[in-house]
Amino acid sequence: QVQLVQSGAEVKNPGASLTISCKTSAFDFTTNFMHWVRQARGQGLEWIGLVSPWGEVAGYPPELQGRVRLTRDTSTSTFYMELSNLRPDDTATYYCSRDVLDWGQGTLLTVSS
């Protein structure tokens, strides 16, 4: 069974950067897509992007263009989401998700001065 374990909660100042990790087990790098989704408290789901089995990255809503970067390290079965120039409206819980089926536990990011 696939397991996705994300890094812990973060508190950042506006303008800072962060990286969230998602360590996987039983993830099939030849067939599975890794998605990233965020959800502000009490709000809906926002799809951020994906990493394909062949390493292609797609996605990035307009408000994240130029600020987000998705990567993976197949040697450690870990995926990463880097978000820069943080803004208060980036405050949300961030999820990694295999094929939008199995989900990590979520990483709460709070951006506040």
Place this chain on the structure above:
Amino acid sequence: DIQMTQSPSSLSASVGDRVIITCRASQDIGNDLQWYQQKPGKTPERLIFGARYLDTWAPSRFSGSGSGTEFTLTISSLQPEDFAVYYCLQHNHKVYTFGPGTRVDFK
């Protein structure tokens, strides 16, 4: 990018009611639509894929239909455990899009 809308944004219903939620896409997405249920404090759970195929773990009272730009999720007889928020997700292009969600609560 493809935009998704859902209606209604919320509804109140009673146990046993038939509930219909609509999702519309800004352009033709074929059958590339999934439906999710999310309960408070939980991650979303997929119910429907390919617009109309029920996931094996989803109760048979859930059904999906539609194609192109208009889709529906139907709950044939609402159960207490169905009170939740429902989202559609299009995956027709490399950029996926969630609908804004429909909250189903108790009348």
